[in-house]
Amino acid sequence: MKQITMADVAKLANVSKSTVSQYLNKRYDYMSEETKKRIEKAIDELGYQPNFIARSLKQKSTATIGVIVFNILHMLTTQVLRAIEDVCQERDFHVIVCNTDDDPEKEKKYIEMLRAKQVDGLIIFPTGKNLELYEKMAEEQFPLVFVDRMVPGIPADAILLDNHKAAALAVNHLVEHGYERIGIVAPPIVPHVIPRLERIEGFKHALAEKGLPVMEEYMVGMEISRIKEGLTQLFSSDCPPEALFAINDLTLMEILNFVKDNNIRIPDDLALISIDDVPFSNIYTPTLTTIAQPTFEMGKKAAERLFMQIDQKNEHHQQILRFPPTLIQRGSVKQRT
Incomplete structure (x- = not known):
């Protein structure tokens, strides 16, 4: 034909x-x-x-951006992605999504692949370990935005939660309800994952502000698959915590599985609060007190900052934008007498 x-x-x-x-x-x-x-x-x-290929050669634009995420199973990731896609739809841009599983080698391959496809810009939830690639993109003024994490020394826009404030909201809420022995549950604590470090720093600082000691034995930081093992050891001690702070939705799920398996009643035996307002928070029994991230606003701003760089095509001035968390009070924290 x-x-x-x-x-x-x-x-x-x-x-x-x-x-x-x-x-x-x-x-x-x-x-x-x-x-x-x-x-x-x-x-x-x-x-x-x-013929989009011919049009892209003529216009020097593929009308496509790449989004590289570290874990597509996170609620943060899916909601930020949805907001980015909405903005791109308005601009008639296509989105290619890649998942790294927080593996720097996979991230490196995806960055190289997407740039070979001549995407107009990248939004990355970075592993933090491909410094040469990040530096090269920054030097070339290639449109680049980091989300959830920033990479120290790389002059790229970054969209993050105010992690110190999020941790402080959790600790203050628990202390105000009479809790003193407060534990924290996190994935492995590694220096390149900025949100984890900031949330743990915020947790410790908030305890100190309230005059409470930081109990290292109450800090569970390990691979998601081993968290229940760590909780089993923690709650077999003579003086287990009265409350737990989960730093994200994946750690929350492990805590909920643990308390179910061990017949621990929330909030009677253990108070619980987490970052990320998971969809089942208000239908779980009891309902779950959470610290919500403004995920859609963060995704929209990430896309807007990327398109600002794509449109301007001139010297870019880095911005680190932190978004405020919101405490949503529900039934997993009760007032202690």
């Missing part, structure tokens, strides 16, 4: 090729409604498919 071209559309619609091109690129400023309808009808009748 003969390939349908823009010239075929122009002939059927009785307009010039440049008018069809303007229509396809949504430049309607001097185009009548009648002309738009004729072009639309011609495209439908002929089944014309624009």
Whole structure:
């Protein structure tokens, strides 16, 4: 079958090729409604498919961005992705999503692959371990935004939660309800994962502000698959914690599995509060007190900052934007007498 071209559309619609091109690129400023309808009808009748590769070469844009996430199972990740996709949809941009499992080798391959595909920019939840690649993109002024984590020394925009404040909200809420022996549950504590470090620092600082000791034995930091093992050891001690602070949704799930397996009653035996307002928080029994991240606002801002760089194509000034957490009080923390 003969390939349908823009010239075929122009002939059927009785307009010039440049008018069809303007229509396809949504430049309607001097185009009548009648002309738009004729072009639309011609495209439908002929089944014309624009050659996006040719258009991208001409316009020096693929109208595509890449988003590289460290764990697509996190609620933060899926909600931020949704907001990014919404902004891209408004701009007629496509989104390619890659998941690294926090593996720097996978991240390196994805960055190289996406750049080879000539995406117009990248939004990355970084592993923090590909410094040469990050530095190269920054030097080239390639549009780049980090989300959830920043990479010290790399002059790229970063969109993060105010992690110190989130931890303080949790500790203050527990202390105000009469709890003193407070534990924290986190994935492995590693220096390149900024949110974990900041939440743990915020936790310790908030305890000190309330005049409470930091009990190292109450700090469970290990691989997600081993958290229940760590909790078993913690709660077999003579003086277990009265309350737990889960630093994200995945650690929360492990705590909930542990308390169910061990017939621990929330909040009667153990108070519980976590960062990330998981969808089942208000239907779980008891309902779960959480610290919500403004995920959709964060995703929208990440996309806006990326498009600002794509559009301006000039010297970029780094911005680190921290978003405020919100305490949502429910039933997993009670007032102690």
